[in-house]
Amino acid sequence: MASRLESAPLPAPSTHARLRVLCEHAEPCGGCPIIGLSYGEQLSxxxxxxxxxxxxxxxxxxxxxxxxxxxxxxxxxxxRAKLIVAPGGKIGLYAKGGGHQIVDIPNCQVLSPSLARVAALLRRIVGRDEARRGPLAPFDVIGTGALRAVDLREVRETLEGPSRVLLTLVLQRSRVADLAHLRAAAAELVSEEPLLAGVAANFHEGEAPQILGNETVVLRGATSAPDRVGDSTHLATFGSFVQAHREQAARVHRMLAAALLGGKPPGPPGGPRPRILDLYGGSGAIALSLAAAGAEVRLVESFAPAVAQAKAAAEMQQLPLEAECGDVAGTLRTLGQRGARFTAAVVNPPRRGMSPVARELLSRLDVESIAYVSCDPDTLARDLDHFTRLGFTTTHLRPLDMIPLTDEVETVAILRRSAVPRARVVYEDEEVLVVDKGPYEPTTPQGEYRGSLVVRVRKIPGAEEAVPVHRLDVGTSGLVLFVRRPELVARWSAAFASPTARKIYVVGVRGITPSKGAITRDLREDGVSHPARTRYRRLAVASGHSVLRVIPEQGRTHQIRRHLAAIGHAVLGDDRYGHAPTNRFFEERNGLDRTFMHCVRLECDHPATRLRLIIEAPLPGDLRAVLERAGGPGTLRFLDHKNALGTASSLPPPPDAHHEHGAPLDIHGVTDTGALPAVTDAVLAGDTAQLPALPIVVLPNDTGTLPAVIDPPDLPDDDDRNGGF
Ligand SMILES: C[S@@+](CC[C@H](N)C(=O)[O-])C[C@H]1O[C@@H](n2cnc3c(N)ncnc32)[C@H](O)[C@@H]1O
Incomplete structure (x- = not known):
């Protein structure tokens, strides 16, 4: 295996590192947020x-x-650039600061010359149509114009040859009466600008936050065009994913071939070839490059037009590629059932990363290496951490500048199959071990999960017979106490049943709760009501949502989740009792892909020594990342506060605490959290509009006049891996 993933000279030559790009639009335009830094500073x-x-x-x-x-x-x-069209003939980008103001960028420094030329033509035609109410008049809420945005994509049949452009006109569907006028407008554009290889219309629905809608109609010219990246050619089509930087994309392809195929030339035709599974394959840019480098590739992608283009390009070049339209998790499940074998897998998911179920299913496949190409270091690190517990060690981590002048960074990680690690021990003595459970594993073997915490605990010498005294659900992380031998279960269960024992959780919930409170609601299971009380104190507020310290006085099934949902403050990420739009927002925006619950502290009297046992586990990386993304870097300061996790004084709740009583709560909802959740990362194609950031609310002493719950804005379906464009 190569010791480095790419042999580019490092670091950047000093002349390059000192480069600064000057642009007349830099001040207002949000497209290149770090243009003020030298290139060396940008890379750091x-x-x-x-x-x-x-x-x-x-x-x-x-x-x-x-x-x-x-x-x-x-x-x-x-x-590639998605540019917003606005009255006044503006074709540009949102201004800095997250508002909806558009900055025209006629002298943009980063558009390729062919895209800049087409944008200039559009500026002229849009301005003219605005004056005479033509088909390409800009959209305005109060006007009649329909054109909201343009998606420009450069294609090159050969690296040396001329480039051409695929243009998608994004139109407000309700303002388009018939296609005839649009076809005439497309014909005019093509006749004026020979660079245009094809023009399509895409229909934006209502107030949808995505720029691109689901329907695209070709108005003029080609439906797709060959596009060369490095050593391979794929077929570019309107709306499908493409990396923003051609040379850097080619570097990624070379890195993948070197890491997965060892840089060997293709074997003789008809001979055995390495089998690569390419997940989130788009129109096949990566898959075709690996096929050209000698692999047999199977591509999985949910956007049907991209799959069709991948198949057509493979046929055209007679490359061994099978392309399948489907959801990654669903396909992995089927491949696993069939016992499919691959030499390696490539994953290149959208910004939100892979879903937990997709990671679990990939680890169960017969595959030795994984190459993970990511545009979001936070979701990448979250997924690499999970893969470690699934038996894959990351051996290389190589960032690459795919979108210069923005703070975006692409990273290629190489993972190799390794042993599943032992559980991490936080405390141990002759009778017990307290370990830190990962968020995505069950405490004991369950359903379709490949491993479990108990299996990892029993790998620890001296813990071969360990038994958990309590459990945490899949989705919840934190401390679990195991006894070393089954005969110790009874006395440790009794120790935890004592009123002086406590399990303390840090829980993220929707909206702003009262500063403290107790929820007293019976919980019904199998028709029998059980008394239950859950106490909480708010520790912090981030982006209109609360972080609580929670103490359940009993350990009824889903007690914390049911009680908090009952007072209107469902646990974030809870797919059973939670608020689906908020969960989705937190997953897409902040990378939360599980229940925001962590058992942070256990307290009980040691039955053998009679000493008070107090054990803590820090908040795990994924939840830290979620809080920092939601509320900014200072959000985690609450963890440094003395007694953040509770002292004896927090028992019982103070008299001024908010108390909630009510009718018994039934277990409801359709998902059985005991089983591997149904596939959730279903078909998501399209792209992202700029979203207004949620306000960061400074921690108030009490709720005052703040709204208790802020509804999340609508979210786009897919990532936008193209920076501000
Ligand atoms: C970042 S792009 C990668 C494209 C491709 N690897 C390339 O280099 O051009 C991510 C792709 O994943 C697809 N996608 C998103 N969620 C998916 C899912 N659950 N199953 C299958 N494909 C998905 C999107 O449509 C998009 O084409």
Missing amino acids: LKRGRVVQSVARYSALELLYTEPVIFADSITEYRT
Whole structure:
């Protein structure tokens, strides 16, 4: 295996590192947020992002983040841009600061020359149509114009040959009466600009937050066009994913071939070839490059037009590629049932990363290596940490500058199959071990999960017969106490049943709760009501939601989740009792892909020594990342507060606490959390509009006049891996 993933000279030559790009739009335009830094400073900032994300996880502490592979060209590099159209003939981007103001960018420094030329033509035609109410008049809420945005995509049949452009006109569907006028407008554009290879209309629905809608109609010219990246050619089509920087995308392809195929030339035709599974494959840019480098590839992608293009490109070049339209998790389940075998898998998911179920199912497949290409270091680190527990060690982590002048950073991670690690012990003595449970594993073997915490605990010498005294659900992380021998269960269960024993959780909930309170509601199970009380204190508020310290006085099934949902403050990420739009927002925006619950502290009297046992486990990396993303870097300060996790004074709740009583609560909901959850990362194609950030609310002493719950804004379906464009 190569010791480095790419042989680019490192660090960037000093002349390159000192480069600064000057742009007349830099001040108002939000497209290149770090344009003010020298290129060397930009690369340091990008590497710092990856280092910071990885540092949150102790399982990744030995993982070295290699220097960022710099881009040779940092201007005129963009081969795709989604530009917003606005009255006044503006074709540009949202202004800095998250508002909805559009900045026109006629002299943009980063658009490739062909995209800049087409944008200039559009500026002229849109301005003209605005004056005479033509078909390409800009959308305005109060006007009649329909054109909301344009999606420009550069294609090149050969690297040396001329480039051409695929143009998608994004129109407000309700303002388009018939296609005839649009076809005439497309014909005019093509006749005026020979660079245009094809023009399509895409229909934006209502007030949808995505720029691109689901329906695209080709108005003029080609439906797709060959596009060369490095050593392979894929078929580019309207709306499908493409990396923003052609040379950097080619570097990623070379890195993957070197890491997964060992850089060997293709074997003789008809001979055995390495089998690669390409997940989230788009229109096949990566898959086709690996097939050209000698592999037999199976691609999985949910966006049907991209799959069709991947198949067509493979046929055209007679490359061994099978492409399948489907959801990654669903396909992995089927492949697993069939006992499919692969030499390696490539995963290149959207910004939110892989779903927990997809990671679990991939680990169960017969595959030795995984190459993970990611545009979000936080979700990448979260997934690498999970893969460690699933038996994959990350051996290389190589960032790359795919979108110069923005704080975006692409990273390639290489994972190799290894042993499933032992559980992490936080405390142990002759009778017990207290371990830190990962968020995605069951405490004991369950349903379709490959492993469990108990299996990892029993790998510890002296714990071969260990038994848990209590359990945490899949989705909840934190402390679990195991006795070393089954005969100790009774006395440790009794120790935890004592009124002086406590389990303390840190829980993220929807909305702003009262500063403290107690929820007293019976919980019904199998028709029998059980008394239950849950106490909480609010520790922090981030982005309109609360972080609580929670103490359940009993351990009824889903007690914390049911009680908090009953007072209107469901646990974030809880797919059974929670609030689906808020969960979705937190997953897409902040990378929360499980229940926000962590058992942070256990307290009980040791039955043998009679000493008070107090054990704590820090908040895990994924929840730290979620809080920092939701509320900014200072959000975690609450953890430093003395007694944040509780002292004897927090028992019982003070008299002024908010108390909630009510009718018994039934277990409801359709998902049985005991089983591997149904596939949740279903078909998500499209792209992202800029979203207004949720306000950060400074921790108040009490709720005062703050709204108790802030509804999340609608979310786009897919990621936008193209920076601000
Ligand atoms: C970042 S793009 C990667 C495309 C491709 N690997 C490339 O380099 O061009 C992510 C792709 O994943 C697809 N996708 C998102 N969620 C998916 C899912 N659950 N199952 C299958 N494909 C999915 C999107 O449609 C998109 O094409």
